[in-house]
Amino acid sequence: CLSHNNVKVLDHAIWCLTSCADNEDDRRKIRLNGALPLLLSLLENKSSFDFSCPSTNPNQRRYGSIAKQNIPEDSEVISQFDQLFDMQSACCNCLAELSCDYTNGQIIIERNGIYILAMLLFPENEESLRLEKYNHLQRNVFKTLRFLFSLNKKNDQYQFKRLFPTQIFELFVGIGNFQRET
Numbered sequence: 001c002l003s004h005n006n007v008k009v010l011d012h013a014i015w016c017l018t019s020c021a022d023n024e025d026d027r028r029k030i031r032l033n034g035a036l037p038l039l040l041s042l043l044e045n046k047s048s049f050d051f052s053c054p055s056t057n058p059n060q061r062r063y064g065s066i067a068k069q070n071i072p073e074d075s076e077v078i079s080q081f082d083q084l085f086d087m088q089s090a091c092c093n094c095l096a097e098l099s100c101d102y103t104n105g106q107i108i109i110e111r112n113g114i115y116i117l118a119m120l121l122f123p124e125n126e127e128s129l130r131l132e133k134y135n136h137l138q139r140n141v142f143k144t145l146r147f148l149f150s151l152n153k154k155n156d157q158y159q160f161k162r163l164f165p166t167q168i169f170e171l172f173v174g175i176g177n178f179q180r181e182t
Contacts, residue, residue, distance in 0.1 A: 006050040007083045010042065014090040018097050027101040036098065036107050039091050043116050046124075049087075051080045078131065085133035088120060092140035096147045105151045114148060114159045117141050146175060 004010055017035060021027050030036075095113070099105035108114075120141045128134045149160055149172070161169055 005048060006052070006054050007080075007087050009054050010049075011083070011087040011090050014039070014042075014087065014094050018090065018094040021094065021097045021100075024101060027098050027104055030098060031101070031104050031107065036095075036104060037111060039095055039098075040108070040111055040113055040116050043088055043091050043120060046084070049084065051083055081128060081131060082133045085131065085137045089133075089137045089140045092117065092120075092137070092144040096140075096144040099144070099147045099151065102151055105148055109148060109159075114145065114163065117145055117148075118163050142172075146172065149173075 004013070017030065021030055095108060095117075099108055118141075121138055123129050123134060145160070145163075149157065160172065163169075164172055
């Protein structure tokens with residue numbers, strides 16, 4: 001289901017995966033089934049998502065997408081950004097939950113997860129900064145990065161030092177270790 005391209009379907013599937021990752025054994029199973037690279041690829045991929053309403057009838061989907069091929073209105077573009085930011089926030093929450101397992105966290109780091117997450121902190125356009133969903137995404141990115149920082153070895157923390165300016169890095173480190181939400 002994580003290879004689907006509909007943002008709404010992905011968002012729900014990722015939240016289901018997150019709720020399944022509440023114990024150590026399930027986090028290991030999720031890793032072994034290859035979810036970590038898929039989640040990271042969803043965060044990198046920004047252009048090939050389907051924003052139409054999921055339908056059980058393929059003809060409805062086809063005709064619905066044809067009808068909406070006109071130039072999207074501003075409110076529709078904002079809605080698409082909101083949907084994308086919701087799905088990306090779900091990915092961040094799932095990665096944070098999965099990183100409670102040390103091996104998962106190391107795999108996320110080894111697969112360039114710190115960079116992929118950090119790129120979400122910087123908007124592609126100024127309009128995104130005004131959207132509440134984008135601010136929510138940024139909070140989730142910081143939370144996920146903080147989880148990864150907590151299990152990162154001292155000699156590997158240079159990635160985080162390079163990511164943030166010195167003052168922000170000091171605040172980032174000063175937060176302390178995040179605890180899982182129960």
